[in-house]
Amino acid sequence: MSHSKPTPLVPAGPVRPGRGAAVALRPVVAADVTGGFWHGRREVNARVGIPQGPRLLESAGNLHNLRLAAHTARGAFRGDYPFMDSDVYKWLEAAAWRLGASGGAADVELAAQVDRITALVADAQQPDGYLNTWFQVTKDGRRYEDLRWGHELYCAGHLIQAAVAHHRATGGKELLEVAVRFADHLDSVFGRDKQIDGFDGHPEVETALVELYRETGERRYLDLAGYFVERHGHGLLGGEAYCQDRLPLRDQENVEGHAVRQLYLLAGAADLATETGDRGLLAACERLWAAMVATKTHITGGLGAHHDEEDFGDPFELPNERAYCETCAAVASVHFGWRMALLTGDARYSDLIERTLFNGFLAGVSLDGERWLYVNPLQVRDGHADTGGDQSARRTRWFRCACCPPNVMRLLASLEHYIASSDSDGLQIHQYATGRYVGEVAGEPVIVSAHTDYPWSGVVRLSVEDGPADRPWTLSLRIPQWCAGHRISVAGQDAAATVSESGWLRVERRWAPGDEVTLELDMAPRLVAADPRVDSVRGCVALERGPLVYCLEGFDNPGGGLDDIVIDAARPLAEESRPELLGGVITVTAAGYRRTVPNDGWWPYRAPADLTRTPAAQHTGPGDGALVLTAVPYYTWANRQDGSMRVWIPTR
């Protein structure tokens, strides 16, 4: 099996719009993150995260199940879910992107593991292309009898994505052949006039099929994806929002139901709109993204308000301690958002991607790459009674339902592909990360490299390495939504540049190799409040600095827990560089105090005056009881001890 990397004539990442696609922007043809913040996180992913996969998949039974299906092992099916296979596929996808990024040769051991596990997958596949170990082993192969919960097509989707990644990143065809066989099987079974008119209760295969179409050129896969997207919402699975079956996307006014299902479906819909130019579907995607962001998104980018059913709540129902914010939903949000960014050219999609990556997503994996959060709450109370299990507020080695860890691995391993794009006018930098990005402007390569200590520093130095010399083109830089001020200099001189409504700062000029651009973003720590309809955080503020949301942890604020802490929002914030802390962070400090509650009654609801008419409760100044509150980036929480945490801090 060869891992020689083909010359990247076309974008090599997870999303590759077709030649005729209705996109505003196209992913760059090559990208490499070479240093800085994300490089560090990706190195942990590459050195610790991904390599532990085979061992964990073995111990959790996933690989054993493949052998059972292949009749090369005996025993009982292991694990509790019909989607155990998808963990394997997501890991294969992560490994494939890693092999692509490292050039292949550097990861001989990893490549061998990929080959070994690919062979297990191929062996488990049935002659007609079907593959799901749960149904093969425990259900006598009775297929598609439980589309609502069976996850057979969901697993197929992850297999297809892994196969596309492997082919795209390494040129390897073994997994792609397995995926094509499964896709052909699905195409032979599912359709209005075929054996089964239905779809999977957990979307995922839709976006995967579009990418398989892009990879193979086989139009049937695109059509099948279109069929699946359109059949949602007509009650075929019983009409539940949970399964994305209450309404067609075209009729939905807001996101609903199971958050990951909704977002994977939207990613597929955006892919379809990309390839077909379907303006109705595009409008639905834009409308649902906007409603989601305005009414159902936590400040961390986290999505999903309910533990029960893992679903979205009502608009502005955004709890803190019971925020669900599944790590997979953060991954899915990035998938959906990136497709929308390319499709529309609107920078606000990448604003949310940035916020999600640095906060709601990155919190899902520990700094050491070995422990995970499935659920990402915004508050853990003093004395929190943790029930353990997958939904624990404590980092866990692996989950019974282990969907999140390999999802984190695959996004980190392919992250360089979400950073830059190009169009006929030039190159766009969506995210700030040290690296090298190769776009294409009217058939000519444009190469820009970036150097930055972002998100600690707001200074980003960009160098034009190559590009058309005979005519002007535009370098576009995203000015983040959170940024109160910015400055740009080109070749050492302050430059005036327009900022588009969606946030693109555009510099058009005749660039020469070696031209340097310096962007400075105002990184002063700041207070943020919420739309007053977010009842859960009324009278509170959050701390942010750059793209990072901060939180208080009990660990840094000892002496009585966090439940009684109040921030003095009128006093200035400060920051401190702490290279020794949590892998190197900048902390934010604020003035505050500890509230004391009158302890003179057994019932906690009383006349307002009774609750405030004590000196301690009226305390607002820096006198007795004044505290310095120390906040750390949210993505670093729960890496030192299990304890209390809060993002939103009361102001009185």
Place this chain on the structure above:
Amino acid sequence: MSHSKPTPLVPAGPVRPGRGAAVALRPVVAADVTGGFWHGRREVNARVGIPQGPRLLESAGNLHNLRLAAHTARGAFRGDYPFMDSDVYKWLEAAAWRLGASGGAADVELAAQVDRITALVADAQQPDGYLNTWFQVTKDGRRYEDLRWGHELYCAGHLIQAAVAHHRATGGKELLEVAVRFADHLDSVFGRDKQIDGFDGHPEVETALVELYRETGERRYLDLAGYFVERHGHGLLGGEAYCQDRLPLRDQENVEGHAVRQLYLLAGAADLATETGDRGLLAACERLWAAMVATKTHITGGLGAHHDEEDFGDPFELPNERAYCETCAAVASVHFGWRMALLTGDARYSDLIERTLFNGFLAGVSLDGERWLYVNPLQVRDGHADTGGDQSARRTRWFRCACCPPNVMRLLASLEHYIASSDSDGLQIHQYATGRYVGEVAGEPVIVSAHTDYPWSGVVRLSVEDGPADRPWTLSLRIPQWCAGHRISVAGQDAAATVSESGWLRVERRWAPGDEVTLELDMAPRLVAADPRVDSVRGCVALERGPLVYCLEGFDNPGGGLDDIVIDAARPLAEESRPELLGGVITVTAAGYRRTVPNDGWWPYRAPADLTRTPAAQHTGPGDGALVLTAVPYYTWANRQDGSMRVWIPTR
């Protein structure tokens, strides 16, 4: 079968402490609610609620399942739960109390139904006393293999309570014989040195067994109850808080796990402490009640913070829209509280009972007695997406898990027994309801009648009808926690009377038949705020009047929903008597306005100034946009239309 009612020489209600019990107070020996608010609610229960039971139990399959177990019918088990039988038993208990209260003869049709269904139950019982249709029909009679979820002893507990009620209220022995056979069977199976060392994951049998001991004098039942209570918390069922198995009650610092399970267990523990004088168990019950009330109780008296697992949350984690507050938990809280009130003599237990009855409990049944709420949220947002099912915020005819409706029926049908008590010094009035209460002071009857339009009026007129004439005794009246002022007159003259720390106003004198006491409680509507650690309601107030918590419904406050409404807490409240509304209520009105949120950004988290720096958001006065907010009693919500509702109203 005879329904002649025996002369009540001993308390005739659900809780009858034994002769030597370590109680401060004893239930009155007879009680009758003859008019006023609760009489109205009980009449609906008697005329509509209870009579619909047999039809609903037939259509839901519960009675069919009994026939299957008796081999008098064929077919498949109906319903999804192993505790389907308990719905039948709770209904039988409700019907029994009703027959007792009505004197039996008035309800010939109901008595016939009780006899018919009792016969079904008796027929279904196995020769050795075991009875659970789920296990008999669907599990080949494999008993006690799933104590965590099987609910076999839970069902036994409800059977026993129904049997005791029927015997106590009507003298009928048929059901009691079934219950005794089951209890004897349990006693032969469960114990440290017996066949099974374990307990039921859902407590309930504990309190039932104590009452069976009280009814029969059979000490083994008390011992078995003690065994069950003590075996909780040692990991026999896996150690989950959900099953009350994480810690023994004696070691718990706060209530935890599934709310109804915790509360039924505590009721059993309080019963045990009552009969055994176990001071350690009493201390645990007192500690857990106090912690629950101070940190885990909603303003409605509702208990249980999580939909997921139906359990208590962390201290002060009291969500509004996702408040669980299961109706059964309100019933269980009244059960536990009443036992503690008798055991300790402390009026604050009856304070919580009052709050629970008028709010969190009574909201569980519609005004017409035909529709139910399983879950009792404190907020329903504008545009709430209701998923239907048992946990719906819309009143439902019956539930798949129909535990709540017959629980409401049985508490309403026995409510007169929670109103008054007596001790060697006199008689205590815990709740204010028009009726007649017969206590016993040192062997002599004390009879007090009450007349009141409570909770609409705060005036309660009490008449002494009989009592010892030769020596003084004390009439004790509970001054509610919520009450800011009261006045009492005896025989037309203002009387000075002490109020104990827990809230008893005690009037000691030599009473003569015909003596009249008038208590006037300040019923002015009032604003209430929460302990600042209740994050979910920061910056909000609730409206209360007397024992009633009020809420805004969209129905009464049209023109834009409730999500943007703000109350002007500085302006006075008003009230209005509305006899035509919701069966006759007093509404409370407040000044407020409708907040407008700057609609100039796509992201809802911004600098605090950005969110308030508009004229509309700064609006605080009675000018443009001023509204009169109309609030109705919480127990009446969702009786006119499904729509938005909120108890806690932002003040800015």
